[in-house]
Amino acid sequence: MEQKLLHEKHKKHRNILYFIVFILLILQLVSFISLSSQVSKVSNQLEVQRIANFRSIENLSYFFSGIIDDNSARSQQAITELSLTLAKQESSLSKEISLLKSSGGDFSGIIDEVIKGVVSVGTDKSMGSGFIIDKEGYVVTNQHVISGAKKIAVLTYDKQVIAAKLIGSDINRDIALLKIEGEFNSLDLGDSDNVQPGRKVIAIGNPLGLSFTVTQGIVSAVDRDGPNGAQEYIQTDVSLNPGNSGGPLIDINGEVIGINNFKVGGAESLGFALESNVVKKIANEIANTTIIN
Numbered sequence: 001m002e003q004k005l006l007h008e009k010h011k012k013h014r015n016i017l018y019f020i021v022f023i024l025l026i027l028q029l030v031s032f033i034s035l036s037s038q039v040s041k042v043s044n045q046l047e048v049q050r051i052a053n054f055r056s057i058e059n060l061s062y063f064f065s066g067i068i069d070d071n072s073a074r075s076q077q078a079i080t081e082l083s084l085t086l087a088k089q090e091s092s093l094s095k096e097i098s099l100l101k102s103s104g105g106d107f108s109g110i111i112d113e114v115i116k117g118v119v120s121v122g123t124d125k126s127m128g129s130g131f132i133i134d135k136e137g138y139v140v141t142n143q144h145v146i147s148g149a150k151k152i153a154v155l156t157y158d159k160q161v162i163a164a165k166l167i168g169s170d171i172n173r174d175i176a177l178l179k180i181e182g183e184f185n186s187l188d189l190g191d192s193d194n195v196q197p198g199r200k201v202i203a204i205g206n207p208l209g210l211s212f213t214v215t216q217g218i219v220s221a222v223d224r225d226g227p228n229g230a231q232e233y234i235q236t237d238v239s240l241n242p243g244n245s246g247g248p249l250i251d252i253n254g255e256v257i258g259i260n261n262f263k264v265g266g267a268e269s270l271g272f273a274l275e276s277n278v279v280k281k282i283a284n285e286i287a288n289t290t291i292i293n
Helices: 002-103 108-117 276-287
Strands: 118-123 127-134 138-141 152-155 161-163 165-170 175-179 200-205 213-225 231-236 248-251 256-263 271-275
Touching: 108 118, 108 200, 108 248, 118 138, 118 200, 127 200, 127 256, 138 276, 165 276, 175 276, 200 256, 231 256, 256 276, 271 276
Parallel strands: none
Antiparallel strands: 118 127, 118 152, 127 138, 138 175, 152 161, 165 175, 200 213, 200 248, 213 231, 231 271, 248 256, 256 271
């Protein structure tokens, strides 16, 4: 009887123990599930944070890259603007030096530039001078220089001999407009209305076949009558000889104020040039377009 009671008692204790173990297992399982959930949550949070950090770094990179690019562009623009400013200052300084030289009677500061726009004009009948008024190759000369010619050519300052095409002429004003192919240095035409007696001037031309000869003088008078009866001529004491016809009369600013046209035979220092404003008007009319403003 005692053994039976003892056995029942052990069985009861064993069942309690099993129950406790079962409860402990359940608790461990719940704890494990909870812990796994928390770990997963933390992992997800870390991943979200990592992505956010990556995007922040990427955005920051773009931001600084933009700043660098912007600063680089601004620096390049500043350098370009500075270069242009220096170039303008250098050009302005060179022009001032040239003007100082010419105002003192020394045209050497402008001759190096203006002579590049002067040409010698040759035909199968005669020779004369001319000058380029447009970078695309329009040349003016006197009509009597090319009158009756079958072939016309010009000699540029850099020794190019180029065939010239006659665009048209004005016999009354003794002007002819030629065209040569290529790009060239051209001369600027000044406002002849502002020319006053006493102004220093030079003529560049082809006197007696001596190409690119420079002679110097002054404006003796303005609004002189010409062969056509119009008061459109500048009188000058610059030495003009056969072959100077069609060449430019240039002032101290390096601008053409007239086209050398004729001289009084048997007299000294009596040359005449058709005013530049008339040359502009006639050249544009012949070309049927504005080639000189």
